[in-house]
Amino acid sequence: MNTVLSFHQGRLPLLISMPHAGLALTDVVRDGLVPPARSLPDTDWHIPRLYDFARELGASVVAAEYSRFVIDLNRPDDDKPLYAGATTGLYPATLFEGEPLFMDGQVPTADERATYLERIWRPYHDTIRRELARMRKEFGYALLWDAHSIRSVIPHLFDGKLPDFNLGTFNGASCDPELAERLKGVCAGFPGYSHVLNGRFKGGHITRHYGDPAQHIHAVQLELAQSTYMQEVEPFAYREDLAQPTQEVLRGLLEALLGWARERYGR
Template identity: 85%
Template sequence: MDKVLSFHQGDLPLLISMPHAGLRLTPVVKAGLVAQAQSLPDTDWHIPQLYDFARELGASVVAAEYSRFVIDLNRPDDDKPLYAGATTGLYPATLFEGEPLFLAGKEPSAEERAEYLEGIWRPYHDTIRRELARLREQFGYALLWDAHSIRSHIPHLFEGKLPDFNLGTFNGASCDPQLAERLQGVCAEAGQYSHVLNGRFKGGHITRHYGDPANNIHAVQLELAQSTYMEEVEPFRYREDLAQPTQVVLKKLLETVLAWGQERYSR
């Protein structure tokens, strides 16, 4: 495979992961998609732009180049389901609304998907693993923020309107509960936005697999409603007027993660 990710190494003990921001397709996947999938509607749109302050903050950042329609980097390599009910797998077969993703008989072959696993999925996870190890070695601990977004209304996946800020800590298993409490406090102070902890989105494979508080690695997923920063219909336009106040909250959340880590590990 050619370039499958972008990576920036920061100088603070925080890694931000963006596994669903990619827009590239392999020729086979592009040729096989149904018409309504050609615009890549299930992308975590504009996440690198929304978090464009992260490098200045001092965080490391890893972002996918390939679309989740090729392979989902936030699913385990054995493709075991993470959620009860409707969900998508390592190799998505449906759109979020439940319709088939590929034209009949046009899905990638098992051999092609094996190449995606080795050439796209593994390098992304190797990068996360190496960077978390480096951070823990240098600072004694590591903080992982898995950055996502999704349309605020998807009846096939959840009822009603999704809260604006959806924090996931795998029901408390992926990070210290005091950190989760502080993050909830930041969201509560931002009264114009709704929030929830471990609601419909508790954290995917990345949060669950790498979060290891007993070994000083704390992971949090944020699933952000796209209505907070963009238009949720084609052409999925970024809205600076919406994004700016949302970025204020995002920056405060990341600053809170860093401050908590410094306090926790400087005792």
């Protein structure tokens, strides 16, 4: 199995996680996918490129190399459902549109999936855990931004068109409510985009598991509508004309996150 993640350590107490940006497949998964899945349509496309300013900002960045079709890094290792209604699990069985992901008889075995858990899922979460612990030890607090994107219209998962910026704080449990309001204010300052807090996407396993305001770890998930920066159908092309103004909002959100923390903690 090749490299399972990329990691850059920054100088500020902010970690950006990109669990669904990976494109790599194991041979077993690649050979078993149904034809519509082979283009990896449910990928959080181009997220590392969209956040390419984050390193300059001083953030640490961890990004998955393997596709969520192998194993979903934003699900708990016991595979308990995170959302009521249609969703995907630790080992996805369907595409976002509800169709089967694998051809008949081609689903990875339990032993294969156990290997994915140990060699892909655990290293990613070990990296998050270590980096948050380092930041908290050095600065007294840590900030976690879980960066996602999704097609703006997926009838099987949600009604209508998704807002552009979908902030999730697990209904206020993963970060200080004042921080969440600060982030909403940033979004409101860009009226060309729609936004919501704790709508359809309230934060997945990463946000829920690591966010712990009482221990000074504040976690936020952003589910970004892909219509804000790319072509949502194949070939899933990055669109610089859309991405540049969207990056202004993203930078504003991350700067607000850091600014709030400096005010709160004094460093």
